Amino acid sequence: MTLISLILMVFTSVFGFGNIPTAYYLMGYGAIPWYVLSALLFFIPYAFMMAEFGAAFKTEKGGIYSWMSKSVGPKFAFIGTFMWFASYVIYMVSTSNKIWIPFSTAIFGADQTQTWSFFGLSSTQTIGLLAVAWMAFVTFFASKGLEKISKISSIGGIAIMCLNLALLLVSIVILFLNGGKLAEPITSIHSFTHSPNTSYGTPLAVLSFVVFAIFAYGGIEAVGGLVDQTENAEKTFPKGIAISALIISIGYSIGIFVSGISAHWSTDLSLSTTNLGNITYVLMNNLGFKLGTALGIDVSTAKEIGTWFARITGLSMFLAYSGSFFTLIYSPLKTIIQGTPKTLWPKSWTKESANGMPVNAMWVQFAVVSIIVLMVSFGGDSASAFFNKITLMTNVAMTLPILFLALAFPKFKKNNAIEKPFVVYKSNKTGLIASYTVVILVGFANIFTIIQPAFSGDIGSTLYMIAGPIFFTIAALLIYNRGERKKDIEQNKAA
Template identity: 45%
Template structure:
């Protein structure tokens, strides 16, 4: 009865896993809004200068440290030091905190689109509050409710994410099929015309036309390829990992890179940037639904439907896309509200945390830590909404600000991971079932290139608002990583000294 061998993951299965983890449908509407066709060049550049080399590094980390439970904390702790591992992971955790702030408010837009067929959050008013503060209040109530449910172990709701994943795949299919039909029916005329080959590298958006702004867009591309660090731990389950993983990564880089480039181009078939995107009511939270609504309208008109029928088709498209994104957002939220936090707390030394923070409730959840995190999220939601109101800024400013904060916070820890890789490779006491880099010279060259790309992308994203004298965005963009990093340093220093005194 020797048939009970564990089934190994094949190349094809791994490619599908990577694709479902990395590829995000909502990334391409954002890219088209920010850069038009110009996003294509930067997304392809991001695939080959960041996604391909970093994924190989993460695979080596994950395979050699597969027994560690702390994720990127364990990787950095084994490579450089506990202090820098703690600081970098705390910054990484701040990205998920800011992500919660952003997604909680995007869910409001999504629900509004499902009910009304378009984004009406700009007209929401409760208790005499303006729309920005009303959305913030609803978002806070939503975050509190989700945290309460997670604390009670309602992990089955996370299964919504699988439904959301299926819905997003269907949205991709709808975009491709509808765009091809519209292109054929319109005699291959693009709604967003191509005047020159440079259109595939430069932006139609005035906010991204300067050299620094264009280069800073690279961070959007890097963010779109984020999440692969979670795949590093599967190498021990692969069939011939030394061949399977690099092959799957190369295939995934090509497939995802082409997929992003294709989707960005497809939006130009039905969307004229100046007529649809360049509008004060269009922002990073509702752009997906605006483009999907317009796709439905254009498809209806291509088939010769009446104006009212075409508008109805557009409303159906926007509602269906909002329903799919709601499933994806909720599924992700229920997992990510506790998964990164729990991984960090359980993976780092318990002496670095107050005892109550590390204590798990009867459902296996770090309840105190979750409520501390939720308090921080709620304070940030309220603070940003109040600040936006005081300086008389609209929702477009708010979501641009949150996106920049999230992008920097989430990609900055990658600098630590890539930069620590040469130190990780120096260790001779680790069992390495998978090695992508055998030549130290080649490895160092790739590390320098990848680190440079990450530093330039983050640096230019931080510098741009200072050059534009947009002081609120400038301060907010660096406040997240700097604030969390400083707090992590202080916490680590204080707790380490206290632990050392107790030991002595």
């Protein structure tokens, strides 16, 4: 790949449209410095680590398990890999619930999920049951080997790229029609350091936002496999990553800034029905409405334009969620089962159907996800608190595997037995500094995210975010120790 091809590959793998509305909703313009800081202190050093790992173990089939196992040891590697898999379990918990918001928006033009009720159940309980039904539907069809359905995601991906352009271009048109006036005015440097959201008015809450900024750069593990495909990798790859980080952070910053052209935080985004699950559709609805009013169109027609902006956004996000879900329902599961020693798993889980799907393991996964979904949805929260809680759970879960890989990197650097065809960090010391920088940033961001709700009186969210990692760590240890005992028994029999 050339430099331009590498930059495009990294950009499409990492940049996520949904991160822009989330950032603006939580921090306003104050999100911009944190996104830039995360690019410098997390994205660049971590991407270089993944590149060195990927180049050194490009022939290994075990993925990150092989990386950590050969660098640190099999137990550490399995716990880290299991946490990586667990992050996708939590992601499925979140997405199986959230997918009904774009579904509702695509049909009704707005998020109606907070009014849904089956058999006298609350809206969150109803959504929980729908999430279980969705999991069952996807598991059943994916287990039949209908992976082609995942191609829906490519259509959704194109549509979401168009949403990025729509946000930018329509915002510029609104700015021009309004004579350069921003809906969310910039009064001073204070606008870029403080949040209009009262929930993020304390230093602790602001620091907890860092996990959202880190999550926005997720997906960079994939760049580890691009080194050997890059032309003149020693020079091109570091340059490509640095330029990608610059472009992505600027892209996010511009997206957050232009959100303020049409959306005044206190007026447009502070309704009790707005939450982390539906903020994207609320923002795009508002964008369409403000375009109509800027053009001098009557209010009812402007509202209709906003509704259609929301509908198109909902359809785009629903297609993207659906396509990715059909892949995620089996891909991480298949990777962890095939990439780790088979002695760790019950034989029925490793058994694959004629179409190559680990069907039994997929239904076990369905049961685990469904139990978590029902526990959270029947926990007694309002709809907004419910969606905020599962978003926080997802962010923490998806960033934890980063800690394992970053902690394994210094051991990898010191292990001279591992051939390293591509090196960015020329000395063990620079590798150690990069590792500690990432670990400290991600570690503290997660700690602040976990404890912040408790300081606000929401102990339940804190307990859920703590319980997830503890549960999956214990599960990983039990699976690993069982596998070790099984291996010892087999070796004794052979002897």
